[in-house]
């Protein structure tokens with residue numbers, strides 16, 4: 001199969017498929033029908049010692065996280081900011097995604113999954129798309145809604161996506177990111193969240209599908225909310241989570257430490273925490289401390 005696989009300095013692998021209409025049926029087969037390109041950052045090569053990527057081309061099946069939503073809702077920005085450390089302002093210059101972009105995130109034995117970024121404009125329910133294959137191997141479907149835009153169309157697309165996906169694979173975790181909330185006041189945020197929550201659940205109830213559970217998050221790439229939301233999405237895909245939580249509970253009760261997070265240092269998502277509630281300020285402080293440690297280790301390392 002003609003495809004490009006590159007590794008960025010952040011420990012992520014990326015495969016880009018040229019033509020989305022070539023993806024479905026022969027996805028895993030050799031096929032020269034794919035156009036290819038790299039991620040363009042010229043940032044290839046695996047720094048094995050730092051990132052611990054012992055087997056970069058392992059064929060092991062990883063949980064799949066899909067990023068879906070209307071055009072310009074912010075899907076690629078989320079991926080770039082969380083996994084490529086792109087600064088939020090740089091996302092203003094991102095071009096629209098017109099190809100399904102699949103990326104392996106393999107930072108540690110716990111953080112190992114694939115992200116599939118879908119172009120906003122595709123109709124993946126077109127009969128030529130093998131959406132069954134896509135949903136069958138999916139662990140989480142993140143649907144991004146631009147909260148600064150009118151979200152009527154986004155809600156109907158969300159409903160369509162979720163109902164189709166659920167029929168194929170009822171085990172998918174459905175995660176809705178109410179995104180770009182940086183432009184909203186606190187009251188407005190809560191208002192939008194409850195409105196979107198209500199409308200999305202009403203649509204499901206009308207279709208007799210109230211058993212489908214949607215989780216909602218208020219997110220923005222301009223603060224830590226996107227990292228926190230992604231942390232929660234990833235945690236649901238980690239089978240060892242209860243054990244990790246228990247270990248952290250034991251750790252804080254024996255050490256007198258107030259709060260413990262187990263971080264993926266590369267992305268700054270936390271893969272587990274003890275069972276006391278997460279206070280956003282503590283999480284932000286820990287993220288900043290990680291940055292300080294990395295900066296200092298760069299100076300002296």
Ligand SMILES: Nc1nc2c(ncn2[C@@H]2O[C@H](COP(=O)(O)OP(=O)(O)OP(=O)(O)O)[C@@H](O)[C@H]2O)c(=O)[nH]1
Nearest residue numbers: 072073074075076077091092096097120180220221
């Ligand atoms: N204010 C604000 N703008 C954001 C946020 N996230 C993304 N954006 C902006 O939204 C615009 C679209 O972002 P993209 O990431 O290209 O959107 P996309 O969903 O990948 O778009 P397609 O590739 O066309 O499907 C960019 O100008 C981003 O800077 C956010 O949290 N807040």
